[in-house]
Amino acid sequence: MTATEDFLATFPAGNVAAFTAFVRFSSAQVASEDIDVASAHLRRLYALEGLPEDTRLWRTLVYLAWHHVGSAVRVWTEFPRASVITAADLTALTAGGPLMAAGWRTRGGQFAGPTGLERAARFLTDAVRHAEAAGGLAAWVKGLVKSGDREADWTAVRGEVERFAYWGPTASFRWSELLLHTHGLPLDAPNIGDKPGRTGPIASMADMTGLSWERCAGDVPCQRALLAATRAAGAALGGLDQLETCLCDFRNLRAGRGYPGMDIDGQMEEMSGLDRAGVEWAARSAFPNRFRGEIMGWSGVRRHLKPVYRDTGRLVNV
DSSP states (O other), X not given: OOHHHHHHTTSOTTOHXXXXXXXXXXXXXXXXXXGGHHHHHHHHHHHXXXXXXXXXXXXXXXXXXXXXXXXXXXXXXXXXXXXXXXXXXXXXXXXXXXXXXXXXXXXXXXTSXXXXXXXXXXXXXXXXXXXXXXXXXXXXXXXXXXXXXXXXHHHHHHHXXXXXXXXXXXXXXXXXXXXXXXXXXXXXXXXXXXOOOSSHHHHHHHHHHOOOHHHHHHOHHXXXXXXXXXXXXXXXXXXXXXXXXXXXXXXXXXXXXXXXTHHHHHHHHHTTTSOTTSHHXXXXXXXXXXXXHHHHTOOSOOGGGTTHHHHHOOOSOO
16 A cells, blocks of 8 residues: 555545545645745745845744734844844834734734733844854854754754743744744754644644544654655645644635635735835745736735635635
């Protein structure tokens, strides 16, 4: 039996069709770069500007604070090099409008409003001060990625930043992903997560495969088997971190909350206040033209596409 057939044999009856749809969806996410829009865009942006590594890392750190291109550009334009930024500094920037943030950054008010600015400043400052003590951002990061064990170094990077204020597991996971996919550091996620629940990659894996939540969360070889089977079926996922991303996005797809290319569309909304002739828009050349609304004639998330797969079983943009 092939790797795919061997793994599918463990599924309860009726779940193979869901896996087939998952492979098609994942393939579209990889081909379009919608699997990690930020990494693809930042890579192209940094290449176009010819930035040194310390500046690239500073910009990535700033981006992570808000997970929003428009806000990140405003901050790194005002502070082009790694800096200890205060809440007052950020408040001054909001004279031109609020600093917007991704939903997971504002949930519970974490980075929203005046208190959010204080937290964002602390988020950046803790990392910058540790980096300065190590000789700069590049030296600090590379000092953590030194064992030669890609998974151990991923864990070390996450453990380092989770000691800082307002980081937590989601931010540390995204930081590791950005270091891998934007900066090319030799890292690999050791799992897709280990917490059973009704949301996230574990729930998505359980729903798709029919396997128990407990097995999907606690059986890392099973997670690796799903990755191997997905690759063998034709989706060129890079590692368990990208499997995690596709599982989360596939769950949204099945619930009528997403479609292939949605994050590329969403980035247009983040960049609505930036000059269309600027380098940030030019860096969207990282995405295939057919996924770029600024070329094809739409602006932002196409909400009418969200329920298409849920209601018809048809994947758009593939």
